[in-house]
Amino acid sequence: MGITSRLKHIQNNLPKNVKLVAVSKKRSTQAIMEAYNAGQRLFGENNAKELANKAVKLPKDIQWHMIGHLQRNKVKYIIPHVNLIHSIDSIKLLEEINKRAEKENKIIKCLIQIHIAKEISKHGISINKTEEFLKKSEKFYNIKIVGLMGMATLSKDIKEINQEFSSLKHTFENIKNENITILSMGMSNDYKIAINNNSNLIRIGSAIFEN
Numbered sequence: 001m002g003i004t005s006r007l008k009h010i011q012n013n014l015p016k017n018v019k020l021v022a023v024s025k026k027r028s029t030q031a032i033m034e035a036y037n038a039g040q041r042l043f044g045e046n047n048a049k050e051l052a053n054k055a056v057k058l059p060k061d062i063q064w065h066m067i068g069h070l071q072r073n074k075v076k077y078i079i080p081h082v083n084l085i086h087s088i089d090s091i092k093l094l095e096e097i098n099k100r101a102e103k104e105n106k107i108i109k110c111l112i113q114i115h116i117a118k119e120i121s122k123h124g125i126s127i128n129k130t131e132e133f134l135k136k137s138e139k140f141y142n143i144k145i146v147g148l149m150g151m152a153t154l155s156k157d158i159k160e161i162n163q164e165f166s167s168l169k170h171t172f173e174n175i176k177n178e179n180i181t182i183l184s185m186g187m188s189n190d191y192k193i194a195i196n197n198n199s200n201l202i203r204i205g206s207a208i209f210e211n
């Protein structure tokens with residue numbers, strides 16, 4: 001099986017309301033073009049310069065998603081290209097994005113990353129700070145918060161993963177409205193559990209690009 005068949009297999013089994021981000025970090029332009037030619041248009045990167053470099057080389061109708069931890073001094077590279085930033089974890093980061101977006105006369109769509117995993121190395125704000133964070137983000141006119149993102153603990157314990165996704169699902173259900181509509185959860189190993197917990201945007205790399 002190649003990229004095209006793995007991608008189609010995943011696509012064909014998704015509920016209609018769930019969108020797929022093909023995580024193309026460290027993948028070649030050739031591999032990305034194979035997914036593109038199979039109809040894929042949403043691609044995710046976790047490195048700002050890599051996203052920018054790929055965006056200038058690859059077809060203009062690709063929607064680039066920034067999914068990894070974003071340093072403030074790297075924001076400038078992605079502003080011209082990015083369609084959605086999944087990894088908002090501080091007000092300072094929002095300030096920088098807002099400043100750069102204002103200069104380019106853009107509104108940047110963002111998700112707040114919520115820390116639901118056991119690993120402290122994972123980024124994100126704590127779940128009980130979500131509403132306070134949302135309130136603070138209202139003053140940034142060049143940013144539109146459209147949802148939440150979370151990563152579960154890297155674990156084989158399905159129950160634990162399910163609990164983590166479920167906690168984010170409840171937070172999302174409490175705050176969702178006409179603007180806040182996106183719940184980004186689920187990767188190659190846990191996306192089915194994420195979809196069972198109302199995820200409507202999954203981020204899949206290895207299950208598409210690796211044999």
Ligand SMILES: *Cc1c(COP(=O)(O)O)cnc(C)c1O
Pocket residue numbers: 023025046067068151186187188189203204205206207
């Ligand atoms: C790499 C990455 C993914 C994809 O992981 P796979 O296990 O390869 O599907 C999803 N989300 C984030 C934030 C990532 O960094």
